[in-house]
Amino acid sequence: MPANEMKSASRDSAKLMNRSDLCRRLVEKLVHEEAVVGGIGHTHFDLWASGQRPQNFYMLGSMGLAVPIAFGVALAQPQRRVFALEGDGSLLMQLGALGTVAMHAPKNLAIVVFDNGVYQITGSQPTLTSYRTDLVAMAKGAGLAQSAWAADEAHYDRLVDAALKAEGPWFIAARTDAQPPAGVTERDAAKIRGRFMQGLGVSR
Amino acid sequence: MSVENAARAPSEAWDEIVVRVLKANKVELIAYVPDKVLAPLIKRLHADDYFAVLSPAREEEAVGIVAGAYMGGRRGIVLMQTSGFATLPNVLASLAVPFQIPVLMMISERGTLGDFQLGQAMVCRTMRPVLESLGIEHHAITRLEDVEFIVDSMIRQAFATQAPAAMILSPLLTKKTARK
Structure with a gap:
């Protein structure tokens, strides 16, 4: 268990990164036909823009x-x-x-969350994370012990590397900026x- | 082993038949939100190593898990009651139907034939109109002698046509039969 990698930043101290850049960084590391499921909206737009791998699934509705x-x-x-x-x-x-993931603890699953604090696609209305809600704290509370805020890009890279090598489940959260997605x-x-x-x- | 050739005791309960037909069709992943009527089936599934049984927090989640498993090559089914189905129109309309994913659903029908809760009775009225408007194949199972045929043929058709399917367990089957 790579303890150093999992050392979490706090949400407040985590650097605001760019979602398109983080998607590209993830996809560059996927050399074993790993599957990626992109959530609704800008999340899968940036996954799409990072290269249309056959192992990518793009959700068109079914939010959440x-x-x-x-x-x-x-x-x-x-x-x-x-x-x-x-x-x-x-x-x-x-x-x-x-909680469902924590209960069954799939060793091969990693959850990556891009937290920009807003519903960007509908006009950037604030989400609960703009107030008091901390998603890493919620993941830990749900039973996902290997949960962390990425402090910066280098730390994000190390967390993704850990998720590719060591047993999951993993929960990696990154704060992201207000830039639009790189494609549709x-x-x-x-x-x-x-x-x-x-x-x-x-x-x- | 085909369903037709399977040994069957004449006294099989509906839930025993369902377990046998699921196995015959290689449906091995079960995602359920509990219900009293489904309880004997759930107990039987938990006790059988053939099945991977999950109990997610919400019916939508169960549909997502079964849809993902199908795309990964493993067959599953969602078990729920009527009120749980009422939470599903969005995921059925935006995931199962347009992506042509054969999400199997088994729904115990509450709110009719002797239910005493107005909430259940009202939500029950929404089920068939939702299924109809989404064009989802659905049949109610009312008699013990129909369980095998309806469950088996609906599962086969769902996978052959890549379409979701809803098997509705009527109180005529689950309450009336139990009273005999």
Whole structure:
């Protein structure tokens, strides 16, 4: 257990990073066909913009379900690492999922949350994290011991490296800035699902 | 082993038949939010090592897990009661239906034929209109002799056509049969 990597920054001290940059940093490290489930809105826009890997799934609705979907993939393919990418607004909609993941403790699942404190896509209205809610504290409270705020990009990289090497589940949170996403996902649900299943080596 | 050739005792309860048909169709991941009517089935599933049984906090979460597992190559089903189904229109309309993911649902029908809660009775009225408006295949199972045929054929069709399906357990099956 890489104790140093998991040392969490506090939310207040965590650097404001750029979501597009963090998506690219994650994707660059994925050399073993790891699966990535991108949550609704700007989260999957930036995943899309970081390169359209066949192992990426882009959620077009079902707000809050990136973690359960990724957990389902992780259960079906225990040999494959699976990442759920979520925004703060989305995660707040389905906090019980953190407890479900903690209870079953899938070794191959990592949750990455980009917390910009707002519902950026609808006009940047504040989410609960702009007030008193700390998502790492909630993840720890749900039973996810390996939960941390990334202090800066270098720390984020180390956390992702740990999630790729050591046993999960992992919860990595990063505070992000107000920059717009780097692209827009092509919204073709059947194509996204077909390509994702192909990318995972699953035939119907 | 095909369902047709499976040995069956004439005295099988509905929940025993469901377990046998799920196995015959390789549906092994169970995600449920509990319900009193479903309790004997849930107990049976927990006791059987064939199944991976999860109890997420919410029905939406269960649909997400089963959808993800399907895309990863593992078959699952969501068990819930009527009021739980009422929380699902968004996830069915934005995930299961447009992405063509065969999410199986088994719903114990509350709020009709002797339910004493107005809340259950009202929410029950929303179930079929929601299923109809989403174009989701659904059948109520009312008789013990129909359990095997309806569950088996709906599961087969769901996977063959890549469409979600709702199997509704009527009180005619779960309450009336139990009273015999």
